Amino acid sequence: ARYRKERTQGLDELQLRCVEKAARRYEALEAKRASALDALQKLEIRDADVLRAVTSASTLEAIEDVMQKFRTKATSRADRARSLKCDALAEALIRDGPGGIESLARPYVNGDAIKTVDDALKFAKDVLAERAANETAARAAARSAIWSYGALACALTADGKAAASGKVEDKTMKKIADAVRDYYEFSAPMRRIKPHQTLAIMRAENAKVLRVKIDFDLKGATSAAMKALLGGDQNRRLGGGRYGVVRDAVEDGIKRLLAPSIEREAKGKLKAEAMERAIGDFGANLRALLLQAPLKPASCVLGVDPAYRTGCKLAVVDERGQLLDTGVVRLPQIES
Numbered sequence: 005a006r007y008r009k010e011r012t013q014g015l016d017e018l019q020l021r022c023v024e025k026a027a028r029r030y031e032a033l034e035a036k037r038a039s040a041l042d043a044l045q046k047l048e049i050r051d052a053d054v055l056r057a058v059t060s061a062s063t064l065e066a067i068e069d070v071m072q073k074f075r076t077k078a079t080s081r082a083d084r085a086r087s088l089k090c091d092a093l094a095e096a097l098i099r100d101g102p103g104g105i106e107s108l109a110r111p112y113v114n115g116d117a118i119k120t121v122d123d124a125l126k127f128a129k130d131v132l133a134e135r136a137a138n139e140t141a142a143r144a145a146a147r148s149a150i151w152s153y154g155a156l157a158c159a160l161t162a163d164g165k166a167a168a169s170g171k172v173e174d175k176t177m178k179k180i181a182d183a184v185r186d187y188y189e190f191s192a193p194m195r196r197i198k199p200h201q202t203l204a205i206m207r208a209e210n211a212k213v214l215r216v217k218i219d220f221d222l223k224g225a226t227s228a229a230m231k232a233l234l235g236g237d238q239n240r241r242l243g244g245g246r247y248g249v250v251r252d253a254v255e256d257g258i259k260r261l262l263a264p265s266i267e268r269e270a271k272g273k274l275k276a277e278a279m280e281r282a283i284g285d286f287g288a289n290l291r292a293l294l295l296q297a298p299l300k301p302a303s304c305v306l307g308v309d310p311a312y313r314t315g316c317k318l319a320v321v322d323e324r325g326q327l328l329d330t331g332v333v334r335l336p337q338i339e340s
Contacts, residue, residue, distance in 0.1 A: 036067050047074055057140070065147065065269070073138035082134035085127035088117055093124060094131035094253075097246050098233050105245045125249060132250060133257030136229035137265070142258065145224035146266045150194060154220035154270070157191040158205055164188075164213035177211055184208040194218065194270070199285075202278035206271070218267045222258050229254045295325060304328075312337070 012020060040058050049055075054070060061067045085091065089112065096108050105125060112124040136142060166172045167181035168188070184204055192201075208214040233254065234242075242250065302323035309317040315334040321327055 033062075033064060033067075036064055037061065040067050040071050043071065043074065049074065069140045069143045072140075072143065073135075080134065081127075081130040085130045088112070088114075088127055090118075090124060090127035091131045093128040094135075097128055097132065097250055098242070100242065104243070105249055108246075129249065129253035129256065132233065132253035133261060136226075136233065136254040136257035137261035139229045139232045141232055142225045142229040142262060143266065145228040146220070146222065146258070146262055147269070149222070149224050150218060150220040150266055150270050152195070154194040154218050155191055156194055156197055156205070156216065156218050156274075158187045158189070158208075158214045158216050160188050161212055161215050164208070164215075167213055177213060180208055180211045181213050184214060187214060194220075194274075197274065199278035199281040202274045203282060206275050206278075216271070218270055220263075220266075222255075222263060225258050225262060226255055229258060 009015075015023070037058060041055070044054065044058070057070045058067055061070065085094075093109060093112055097105070106121050109121045109124040109128070112118055112127075113121060118124050118127065160168060163172065163177065164181055167174070167177040168185075170178065172178060184207075187201075187205055187208065190205075205214060205216055209216045230251065233250065304323060305321050307319045307321070309319075311317070312335055315332040318331040318333060319327065320329050
């Protein structure tokens with residue numbers, strides 16, 4: 005910053021750091037966007053709405069939400085159901101049409117992997133559960149709920165209880181258990197968690213001293229998923245008992261698949277923000293330390309910042325550290 009002021013239009017080091025952070029965020033977003041578009045091209049996904057959502061996304065989370073349904077995962081319950089052709093049954097359950105759930109499911113009973121109507125419905129519900137968990141609107145609703153009304157809660161693990169009572173040999177675990185005594189039975193709203201609390205709690209969780217969970221309301225996510233699956237009307241009544249089956253599947257997907265994903269994301273964001281705040285606090289404390297009166301007994305001090313091209317900068321401070329005067333001394337250029 006000091007030696008390139010003519011190129012930065014006089015920005016100081018703090019302003020340059022902000023520019024650098026913004027540039028890194030932008031580069032990460034564009035790299036993620038390019039990666040997502042490349043993945044969609046390889047998968048031969050040409051849906052205009054999907055492509056528009058990726059190209060217009062302004063955050064990494066928005067791109068992640070769009071790509072969630074296309075991500076390659078380990079074989080899931082829904083994959084197993086699709087291999088048995090039960091995805092067609094899942095589609096039939098959310099469409100208006102004649103017939104009850106039993107008449108819809110019976111053709112899928114094959115006497116092998118699907119022995120009963122209930123088995124067929126279970127597989128179809130697995131497909132619907134995964135679809136619900138991958139709905140962008142449902143993920144957005146869950147994310148809003150966890151940050152607006154979620155509460156982070158801590159409890160001792162079995163190992164943590166042993167460490168707290170001194171019954172383990174691991175000295176590191178004992179030390180961590182002693183350091184987090186205030187969090188053995190702790191609960192606080194997400195928006196009120198302080199950075200130092202986050203770092204202490206996450207460290208204890210990594211050491212398996214504390215079990216940490218985030219409680220948040222899933223009703224909004226469930227409603228958003230139902231609305232998406234039922235063509236924009238979450239209250240559309242499906243005949244033949246189908247509505248109850250679909251509702252059960254959606255609630256299962258939101259609780260079993262979506263909630264843990266959003267919780268992991270929130271914990272990661274909490275930790276990242278806490279680390280950034282801790283670095284800022286450390287910098288502020290170091291600055292205050294460096295600005296203390298340097299000598300005892302206190303004296304007037306002349307500081308010199310050497311430079312040939314722009315001249316040596318001089319500054320004089322009094323015994324209390326107050327600036328008295330500044331100046332520049334230009335040294336003669338020596339021909340080599």
